[in-house]
Amino acid sequence: MSGIPAHSGAEGVVCTGLRHEYVVDGSPVVALDDVSLRVEAGATAAIIGPSGSGKSTLLTLLAGLQRPTAGSVFVGETDLTALDERRLLRLRATRLAVVAQNPFRNLLPYGTCVDNLLFAQRAPRSHGRSDLPAIEPLLDEIGLSRVAGTRCDRLSGGERQRLALAAALATGPSVLVTDEPTSQLDSVTGAAVADLLVSTAVSRGVTVIAVTHDTALASRMDTRFRIADGRLVP
Numbered sequence: 060m061s062g063i064p065a066h067s068g069a070e071g072v073v074c075t076g077l078r079h080e081y082v083v084d085g086s087p088v089v090a091l092d093d094v095s096l097r098v099e100a101g102a103t104a105a106i107i108g109p110s111g112s113g114k115s116t117l118l119t120l121l122a123g124l125q126r127p128t129a130g131s132v133f134v135g136e137t138d139l140t141a142l143d144e145r146r147l148l149r150l151r152a153t154r155l156a157v158v159a160q161n162p163f164r165n166l167l168p169y170g171t172c173v174d175n176l177l178f179a180q181r182a183p184r185s186h187g188r189s190d191l192p193a194i195e196p197l198l199d200e201i202g203l204s205r206v207a208g209t210r211c212d213r214l215s216g217g218e219r220q221r222l223a224l225a226a227a228l229a230t231g232p233s234v235l236v237t238d239e240p241t242s243q244l245d246s247v248t249g250a251a252v253a254d255l256l257v258s259t260a261v262s263r264g265v266t267v268i269a270v271t272h273d274t275a276l277a278s279r280m281d282t283r284f285r286i287a288d289g290r291l292v293p
């Protein structure tokens with residue numbers, strides 16, 4: 060129907076020769092150059108590096124939110140750069156979840172936790188997914204059962220970030236991509252979110268890629284990719 064292979068558990072992410080240029084005042088600015096990396100299916104990886112080095116740009120390319128100037132990005136067997144917008148949208152709805160840095164960008168502020176998870180499942184369901192995770196066990200696993208009926212805008216920062224993670228996992232992704240998931244949290248709450256990110260990824264068989272400045276979070280991941288001036292460095 061779509062030309063996209065069906066979802067079947069965790070999928071690896073491989074990019075080769077990625078280059079990305081932004082056009083600023085009519086001139087190209089190279090944000091990433093010749094980046095190649097592999098994250099195995101079910102593994103966790105951190106993308107680290109100084110401010111302005113190209114981490115978020117890389118994340119948007121891996122998530123199919125921007126198209127690279129050159130190079131390829133594979134999620135499982137699917138080359139994102141070869142998909143038209145409709146197929147890319149379907150892939151993002153059914154296999155690839157993104158958690159933005161600000162949890163409110165992922166959530167309905169006036170919806171309860173349950174509302175948010177049900178809402179998150181609308182897109183994958185509309186694309187034919189019938190195997191989505193049950194909501195109550197997911198809220199339980201993420202530690203939000205007690206506030207399941209509470210409005211999102213009345214949750215604490217840590218609860219909101221956990222809800223954003225739960226909403227992403229509710230879509231039953233094979234890959235979860237997240238930008239600074241702990242940056243707006245104190246160290247104790249951040250550590251709890253980092254724990255959940257790693258443990259739920261493992262228990263639910265999801266490949267996780269996180270951009271982070273948080274060394275504690277990065278150290279919990281299987282692999283760390285360091286970016287400097289738009290290039291991967293050892």
Ligand SMILES: Nc1ncnc2c1ncn2[C@@H]1O[C@H](COP(=O)(O)OP(=O)(O)OP(=O)(O)O)[C@@H](O)[C@H]1O
Nearest residue numbers: 081082083088090109110111112113114115116117
């Ligand atoms: N939309 C854009 N238009 C033009 N230039 C951009 C755009 N987004 C990023 N850049 C530039 O690309 C380079 C890489 O930016 P990017 O946001 O990917 O870095 P980063 O490592 O994620 O930074 P930070 O840690 O501060 O978020 C920077 O020079 C930045 O100014």
